[in-house]
Amino acid sequence: MKKEHGLVPKPEHYACVVDLLSRAGLLSRARKFVEEMPIKPDPMVWRTLLSSCIVHKNIELGELAAKNLLDLEPEDSASYVLLSNMYATEMEQKDPTLYVHSEKLAVTFALLSLPDGIPIRVMKNLRVCSDCHNWIKFISRISNREIVVRDAYRFHHFENGNCSCKDFW
Incomplete structure (x- = not known):
């Protein structure tokens, strides 16, 4: 992007790459991408990774994403809901309501x-x-x-x- 088009990637561009890799089921590549980003991953990157972990039922990586997300946004209730959804999906819990x-x-x-x-x-x-x-x-x-x-x-x-x-x- 930078080399061919002269555009400096913004945090939302990195989140899009994480989303694309995750949608393809390439969660380890998405994790590696996040770890090697030249900028510090923002909440959107971690939220994207956490959402993908719910879809692909990867609790270990989901916990890592959730920890980083909650460190950045401890008051964001949506982050806790995502984490709860992840745990409810491995445990195959059904909501009583x-x-x-x-x-x-x-x-x-x-x-x-x-x-x-x-x-x-x-x-x-x-x-x-x-x-x-x-x-x-x-x-x-x-x-x-x-x-x-x-x-x-x-x-x-x-x-x-x-x-x-x-x-x-």
């Missing part, structure tokens, strides 16, 4: 209240859990409705049983 998550209730209410053809839009202040994500994909398919869920990190656009995040969030 699994069937009453707010986004499920909101989508159900919208299906009952809104006329056909109107997109359903839901705002959520935390990351959508995998159970709710899969449920909304299924609902978008059987109801033939467009459903948009905004969670703490991104918009999820569900249509015909698919999500714009391609099941990696």
Whole structure:
């Protein structure tokens, strides 16, 4: 980037590389990349790595990412939620309120209240859990409705049983 285009990489560029390596399942390469970065990894880099560890169920690397993330942002509640999600996914714990998550209730209410053809839009202040994500994909398919869920990190656009995040969030 620097050599060919004369651009100095910024922290968000490094986070993108970590994301790409992680999406490809190359977590050890992502870790090595983070360790060899010419700048100190920022919270976004560690958050990206931690999120990937949840997807790929790599607790050891996830704990390293979480430790660094919490050292940088000890008051950020989203970091603790990510760490909790990671532990809940290795232990295969089920949330006791699994069937009453707010986004499920909101989508159900919208299906009952809104006329056909109107997109359903839901705002959520935390990351959508995998159970709710899969449920909304299924609902978008059987109801033939467009459903948009905004969670703490991104918009999820569900249509015909698919999500714009391609099941990696």
